[in-house]
Amino acid sequence: MPAKEIAPKHIAAPLLAWYDRSHRRLPWRAPPGANAADPYRVWLSEIMLQQTTVAAVIPYFEHFTTRWPTVEALAAAEDGDVLAAWAGLGYYARARNLLACARAVAEGHGGHFPSTEEALLGLPGIGAYTAAAITAIAFGERAVVVDGNVERVVARLFAVEEPLPSAKPALRTLTDTITPTARAGDFAQAMMDLGATVCRPRSPDCLVCPIADSCDAARRGIADLLPKKAQKAPRPVRYANVYVLRDRGEILLVRRPPRGLLGGMLGLPMSEIADAPMADNTHPGAPALTRWSRGEGRVTHVFTHFELHLTVFSGDLSGITKPAGDWRAADESAARDLPTLFRKALDFAACVDDF
DNA sequence: GAAACGTGGAC
DNA sequence: TGTCCAAGTTT
Numbered sequence: 001m002p003a004k005e006i007a008p009k010h011i012a013a014p015l016l017a018w019y020d021r022s023h024r025r026l027p028w029r030a031p032p033g034a035n036a037a038d039p040y041r042v043w044l045s046e047i048m049l050q051q052t053t054v055a056a057v058i059p060y061f062e063h064f065t066t067r068w069p070t071v072e073a074l075a076a077a078e079d080g081d082v083l084a085a086w087a088g089l090g091y092y093a094r095a096r097n098l099l100a101c102a103r104a105v106a107e108g109h110g111g112h113f114p115s116t117e118e119a120l121l122g123l124p125g126i127g128a129y130t131a132a133a134i135t136a137i138a139f140g141e142r143a144v145v146v147d148g149n150v151e152r153v154v155a156r157l158f159a160v161e162e163p164l165p166s167a168k169p170a171l172r173t174l175t176d177t178i179t180p181t182a183r184a185g186d187f188a189q190a191m192m193d194l195g196a197t198v199c200r201p202r203s204p205d206c207l208v209c210p211i212a213d214s215c216d217a218a219r220r221g222i223a224d225l226l227p228k229k230a231q232k233a234p235r236p237v238r239y240a241n242v243y244v245l246r247d248r249g250e251i252l253l254v255r256r257p258p259r260g261l262l263g264g265m266l267g268l269p270m271s272e273i274a275d276a277p278m279a280d281n282t283h284p285g286a287p288a289l290t291r292w293s294r295g296e297g298r299v300t301h302v303f304t305h306f307e308l309h310l311t312v313f314s315g316d317l318s319g320i321t322k323p324a325g326d327w328r329a330a331d332e333s334a335a336r337d338l339p340t341l342f343r344k345a346l347d348f349a350a351c352v353d354d355f
Numbered sequence: 356g357a358a359a360c361g362t363g364g365a366c
Numbered sequence: 367t368g369t370c371c372a373a374g375t376t377t
Contacts (some may be wrong), residue, residue: 049373054373056363073376090361127375144359162372165356192373201371202366233358261360303361340376 010214012180012187018210019190022197024118026054027061029189037185039113039138040071043101046137047094054196060089071113074099083264084337092339096264097125103175115139137185145175145188149195153291155227156179156199159216163228186191200224230265233258237307241278242342243286244349247317251334251346252287253326261303266326267342273308283313287323290315299348301341312345 028045030037048057056117063085068074072077074082079099088094095209101124105113113134114120132143146154151171152166158174161166180187198205206218217223244250261273270284271278279346281293299310319354328334335343 046373049375051360051364051372053364053372089374090363091374093360095375097375125375145373148371149373162370189373196373229370263360301361303359306357354362 005128008180011178011211012183014184014210014213015190015194017044019186019193022193024193024197027058028346029064036140037138039115039134040074042070042134042138043113043126043130044074044098046087046133047098047101049123050094050130051091052089055087056095061176066137069109071102072106072111075102080266084266087337088340088343090340092262092265093259094125101126102122113138115141115199117143119126133188136188140184142178142179142181142184144170144172144336145191146175147192149192149199150175150188152201152227153191153195153199156204156217156223157215159220160226161221161228163230163252165230166212168228170315181301196315216274224246235302235305235307236275237309238273238275239277239309240273241283241285241311242267242315243285243324243346244284244312245290245317246314246330247322247327249330250327251330253328253334253338254287255326256318262339262341265339266337267339268345269303269325277309277311280311286313286315287325288315288317288320290317295348297348299341299343299344308341309347310341312349314349 023028027029028037028041029320037111045057045061048060062075068077077099083092084352086092098331104123105111115124117131120134121128126134129145129147132145134162135143135144151168153176154160154171155167158176162170193220194209198209202224204223206212206215206223211216214216215223217226233272237284252269254269255260256265256267258264259302269287270286283292292315295312295314299312301308301310335346338346
């Protein structure tokens with residue numbers, strides 16, 4: 001019954017001491033000894049960090065906070081500007097929910113984020129993890145903050161053999177038992193930092209871990225085998241066509257439907273996504289009836305749940321009525337606001353046709 | 356509960 | 367090269 005032997009203070013005290021010693025400076029973190037963190041910055045960083053690495057987030061966070069320093073400023077922004085600023089970060093529903101949340105806070109809460117988990121959970125894009133993280137980090141209130149790092153640390157600490165994701169409820173309960181009341185935000189961040197830098201998914205560095213004394217997996221030498229994970233489904237391969245339509249120095253971009261894959265983002269005109277390649281002489285989803293020339297080869301882009309093989313067609317408008325859409329100068333900057341998928345397709349087309 | 360939803364870095 | 371993974375949420 002190792003769970004009983006690990007008292008909160010045996011974890012929190014050495015962990016917090018380690019955190020104070022090794023404190024990582026990150027743009028959304030209040031410097032040591034400074035005033036409490038700004039809820040807007042905490043919230044923004046937590047949304048951006050969902051399933052996304054710190055290194056990828058930093059430049060986006062700097063850009064967003066410079067351009068929209070407050071939640072009210074963000075709430076007043078144009079949808080297209082925010083989505084464009086998010087381009088390349090991925091999981092674009094986050095950007096759509098970000099705006100919806102900012103507007104809810106600005107209009108429904110007087111520009112102040114609510115400070116309870118329950119109220120935070122009611123806001124778009126804020127789930128169990130983010131609500132707890134904001135409660136602890138921005139408001140200093142005790143909350144049980146469980147992300148992927150914490151699950152890993154706790155699974156090892158208590159040598160939980162049950163695989164994820166079914167172990168989630170047990171891991172949450174165990175996290176509750178070691179969560180202190182004091183320094184709630186620091187404890188949460190310390191757990192996540194530990195998971196990111198010491199209690200890593202592969203090759204955990206138990207020799208330098210501040211809580212290895214209390215760790216059942218370390219004691220038994222099985223830390224690198226935990227947590228166990230259920231097998232994931234294989235990634236299917238799918239196909240689509242994209243169209244680079246030119247008119248003199250411009251190319252056509254279109255706004256995608258507001259939900260679903262890359263929802264709301266600007267992109268190249270694209271066919272439906274199919275399970276097999278389309279015949280070269282049919283052009284479902286093409287923006288105009290013109291002569292299309294197929295690029296040699298395909299662009300491959302790997303999403304979480306499928307691998308997309310894109311055939312890139314280019315064509316010239318040459319006198320046909322200009323279809324509606326966002327016509328952009330056909331240079332490198334055309335790809336600026338686009339999801340990576342379309343940046344790749346444009347790069348591919350540029351290599352083939354050098355426009 | 357399972358599937359949808361991006362991207363880039365590490366090994 | 368392929369696989370795994372990163373501070374998850376929504377439907």
